Amino acid sequence: MARGRGRQLTQPQAIAPEQDIEKARRVLGHRNLVFVGLMGAGKSAIGRLVAQMLGIPFVDSDHEIERVSRMTIPELFEAYGEPEFRALEARVIKRLLKTGPRVLSTGGGAFMNDTTRAMVLANGLSVWLKADLEVLWTRVSKRDSRPLLKTANPKQTLSDLLDQRYPVYAKADVTVQSRDDDKDIIAAETVMALARLDSRQETVSDQ
Numbered sequence: 001m002a003r004g005r006g007r008q009l010t011q012p013q014a015i016a017p018e019q020d021i022e023k024a025r026r027v028l029g030h031r032n033l034v035f036v037g038l039m040g041a042g043k044s045a046i047g048r049l050v051a052q053m054l055g056i057p058f059v060d061s062d063h064e065i066e067r068v069s070r071m072t073i074p075e076l077f078e079a080y081g082e083p084e085f086r087a088l089e090a091r092v093i094k095r096l097l098k099t100g101p102r103v104l105s106t107g108g109g110a111f112m113n114d115t116t117r118a119m120v121l122a123n124g125l126s127v128w129l130k131a132d133l134e135v136l137w138t139r140v141s142k143r144d145s146r147p148l149l150k151t152a153n154p155k156q157t158l159s160d161l162l163d164q165r166y167p168v169y170a171k172a173d174v175t176v177q178s179r180d181d182d183k184d185i186i187a188a189e190t191v192m193a194l195a196r197l198d199s200r201q202e203t204v205s206d207q
């Protein structure tokens, strides 16, 4: 009993308040909650948890691309190159955005594509999971499944991508800091950030 209380006291943010979950669902409506951000930011891991918290389905565009093409992402890059991959990614995301509500975690480059970004901004609610280079590097260096990081100096490549992409990811509707805290905490913070959008709408319509 005492142990249970202790856990609650040390991790209070890991559970979003029920009224915030309700507000977040209301804000989302029938749209997709679209996670964007660099490789390793946690779009897939946190997106899945947020979907569980909101009680809505989860889909990952990288997995969906692999499912429809019956190829892995490294194989697609190898066989067709990045432009073809981006075109396929845009088609898959366009289709996924038609069904909601759900959580859609995208591949790291999806929101950089003008067509995909315009579709996401028009039809979804976007969340940028923002993380520091060191956090990202610790995570992505554990696996070598990212074709864009198959370079002579992958950490420098990741740093360059961060410089290029962060101004564009910043166009997302909401930004949440991803860091080495418990994944449930980051997921709960996302839900609470969505709930705050609902309060803003109420404030505006009340005036």
Ligand SMILES: Nc1ncnc2c1ncn2[C@@H]1O[C@H](COP(=O)(O)OP(=O)(O)OP(=O)(O)O)[C@@H](O)[C@H]1O
Binding pocket: 037, 038, 039, 040, 041, 042, 043, 044, 045, 046, 062, 105, 106, 107, 108, 139, 146, 179, 180, 181, 182, 183, 186
């Ligand atoms: N808050 C966290 N604490 C610890 N590990 C985390 C956290 N968030 C994510 N991770 C881990 O980091 C790794 C990368 O996360 P994930 O695959 O979700 O990133 P991603 O943004 O989907 O990357 P990609 O663009 O390559 O698909 C995974 O092993 C995941 O479990």
Ligand SMILES: O=C(O)C1=C[C@@H](O)[C@@H](O)[C@H](O)C1
Binding pocket: 038, 039, 062, 073, 106, 107, 108, 109, 110, 145, 146, 147, 148
């Ligand atoms: O950041 C990127 O451009 C990518 C991230 C991954 O999720 C994959 O979509 C692919 O490896 C490209």
Ligand SMILES: [Mg+2]
Binding pocket: 043, 044, 045, 060, 062, 105, 106, 107
């Ligand atoms: Mg992912």
